[in-house]
Amino acid sequence: MDIEQAMQKFERILEKIDPDDMQTFLRRAQERIKEELQCGDGGDHHNEDVMLDNIRDSLRESLPLSAVSRTETIVHPSFGPNSKMDPKHTIHVDAFLYDDQKFDELCDDGKMSRNYCTQCGSHDMKPLTVLTHSASVPQLKYIFLHLLPSLRDKTLLDIGSRTGAVLYGAYLYSSCQNIVGVEIDSTFCKLQQKTIEDYSFEDRIKVYQQDILDNPSLISSSDVVFMNNVFEFFQTKELQERMWRALSEALRKPGMTVITVPSIEESLENLGILKEVNMDWLKPVDLRKERKRAKCELLGGNSDEDELDNIFMYKT
Numbered sequence: 001m002d003i004e005q006a007m008q009k010f011e012r013i014l015e016k017i018d019p020d021d022m023q024t025f026l027r028r029a030q031e032r033i034k035e036e037l038q039c040g041d042g043g044d045h046h047n048e049d050v051m052l053d054n055i056r057d058s059l060r061e062s063l064p065l066s067a068v069s070r071t072e073t074i075v076h077p078s079f080g081p082n083s084k085m086d087p088k089h090t091i092h093v094d095a096f097l098y099d100d101q102k103f104d105e106l107c108d109d110g111k112m113s114r115n116y117c118t119q120c121g122s123h124d125m126k127p128l129t130v131l132t133h134s135a136s137v138p139q140l141k142y143i144f145l146h147l148l149p150s151l152r153d154k155t156l157l158d159i160g161s162r163t164g165a166v167l168y169g170a171y172l173y174s175s176c177q178n179i180v181g182v183e184i185d186s187t188f189c190k191l192q193q194k195t196i197e198d199y200s201f202e203d204r205i206k207v208y209q210q211d212i213l214d215n216p217s218l219i220s221s222s223d224v225v226f227m228n229n230v231f232e233f234f235q236t237k238e239l240q241e242r243m244w245r246a247l248s249e250a251l252r253k254p255g256m257t258v259i260t261v262p263s264i265e266e267s268l269e270n271l272g273i274l275k276e277v278n279m280d281w282l283k284p285v286d287l288r289k290e291r292k293r294a295k296c297e298l299l300g301g302n303s304d305e306d307e308l309d310n311i312f313m314y315k316t
């Protein structure tokens with residue numbers, strides 16, 4: 001069918017719709033068209049961007065500057081490259097809530113600092129290690145607008161959903177039908193639930209306050225599983241090993257897509273269990289083309305930032 005014929009058919013459908021149903025029909029058609037346009041594009045998402053900005057504004061008001069909740073305990077790694085981090089010289093700056101511009105504003109206002117003084121009173125300054133526990137907005141857009149195909153009728157699970165950044169990203173930048181978050185920390189669960197209600201996202205987002213170890217069926221029933229460094233700063237080495245063994249059993253559904261930060265191999269290598277935990281059926285996807293295009297669109301092309309380089313995708 002050519003475009004003229006398609007448009008004539010569309011006009012005929014419009015004539016036949018009951019006027020009482022017209023608004024509903026048009027809204028649903030609009031969602032369907034948006035879905036087609038969104039699949040892999042870098043199109044205009046102005047309304048979604050504004051809504052995500054509003055969510056970030058309200059979350060910033062509900063959390064301390066560090067965005068670490070009062071009910072959680074950060075476990076500084078005792079092994080792997082991050083064990084070299086000195087907790088005294090490390091700050092938590094949540095990349096979803098504070099992008100570079102917002103972080104700069106906080107530093108200018110004296111509310112945060114990028115450096116520490118090695119000898120009080122001197123000019124001998126060293127940069128602080130900046131740690132984030134959330135996905136940034138460019139990372140979310142990269143995942144939902146560049147990496148994943150249409151998620152209509154699919155289920156996406158974010159293991160360790162924290163502020164809910166990935167859930168809101170999935171809601172706004174994809175047509176994913178079932179968006180599920182599981183988070184062990186009660187404060188973050190309440191915050192996510194409030195945001196979901198405030199923005200009427202209940203039709204597609206659900207959050208469980210649970211240890212993922214207690215509900216592995218959430219993993220095995222999902223089509224897309226996202227894991228952003230879920231365990232490294234939150235679980236002991238022993239528990240992390242248990243988590244990865246459980247994951248290797250659950251991440252097997254045919255056609256499943258798994259997105260991780262950092263790579264699965266790096267996480268297992270740091271734990272020293274790369275040879276023991278076999279996940280050979282998860283095949284890495286080459287993302288070079290998508291990353292290049294996304295860097296150009298989302299980071300202006302001249303960024304050395306590794307925020308997109310650190311995202312890995314696998315398919316069963």
Ligand SMILES: C[S@@+](CC[C@H](N)C(=O)[O-])C[C@H]1O[C@@H](n2cnc3c(N)ncnc32)[C@H](O)[C@@H]1O
Pocket residue numbers: 072096132133134135158159160161162163164165166182183184185188210211212213227228229230231234235
């Ligand atoms: C690095 S954050 C990731 C946040 C979010 N996925 C994102 O990308 O913005 C990891 C989260 O996993 C949660 N977590 C750690 N172990 C967990 C477990 N066993 N079950 C559920 N959540 C867990 C932590 O409380 C933390 O909020």
